[in-house]
């Protein structure tokens with residue numbers, strides 16, 4: 066008998082505004098869901114192995130026990146956690162998110178797959194736990210922020226092990242995401258910070274605490290609509306992440322040119338080493354986006370809407 070999957074499920078992508086890496090070590094972080102991140106559609110294929118196709122990410126995999134591809138292993142972990150099927154389905158993914166770029170692509174996949182297996186009425190906690198079984202394949206110590214935001218959407222203050230807090234604010238905050246096109250491994254970046262912390266705890270621990278304080282200051286800035294402070298926090302956060310060793314000369318050069326083109330504040334977002342930058346643009350983000358596109362980048366606008 067083929068075990069069931071629901072027909073369709075969605076999950077958000079995410080951007081981390083402040084607090085990446087520090088969040089792994091217990092500090093607060095602030096992240097926003099990117100709506101319409103990934104949609105999965107399942108159709109029965111009796112007797113055949115489960116196949117996963119996500120053309121935008123060049124993924125075309127059979128989810129069989131001997132497949133060593135990390136995406137296949139992560140998906141099998143999620144389906145196993147959910148007591149889901151082992152054969153009999155084709156799963157097709159539709160997404161506009163870049164992959165492996167710090168926009169939460171792996172968490173979106175794990176969350177959407179958990180929803181396909183557990184259904185739309187499953188509690189969010191259960192979806193997040195199931196999806197973390199997949200995320201642990203990509204790096205062994207995920208804080209859980211990506212998975213939580215992929216499931217919840219919205220603007221969220223996240224502290225590892227504590228209930229997440231939705232941040233409510235008035236108006237909107239425009240942001241621009243700029244993919245660097247440089248691939249990186251979240252696991253390698255997280256390991257680098259852990260090794261630095263082990264080597265120099267008296268220096269690195271306070272640095273992580275300052276990043277946590279920057280998160281709290283960013284929440285205050287958003288709540289009081291103080292975009293000048295938010296821009297300063299973005300710029301400072303980039304320097305702090307750079308001090309942790311997770312920026313690169315290429316990312317720093319891209320950041321300098323985004324600032325020269327008029328952004329108020331710019332930082333790397335996510336694990337660093339490559340991936341994306343996140344900018345707070347001037348009131349009208351269009352000239353910044355056009356100038357970046359002219360230089361061959363593929364920036365996209367994200368608007369945080371208050372509630």
Ligand code: PMV
Pocket residue numbers: 081084085086087088089166167168169206207208209210211251255334335336337
């Ligand atoms: O998924 P990424 O590459 O955006 O990084 C996730 C954020 C980290 O803080 C670096 C890791 C984590 O588990 O929180």
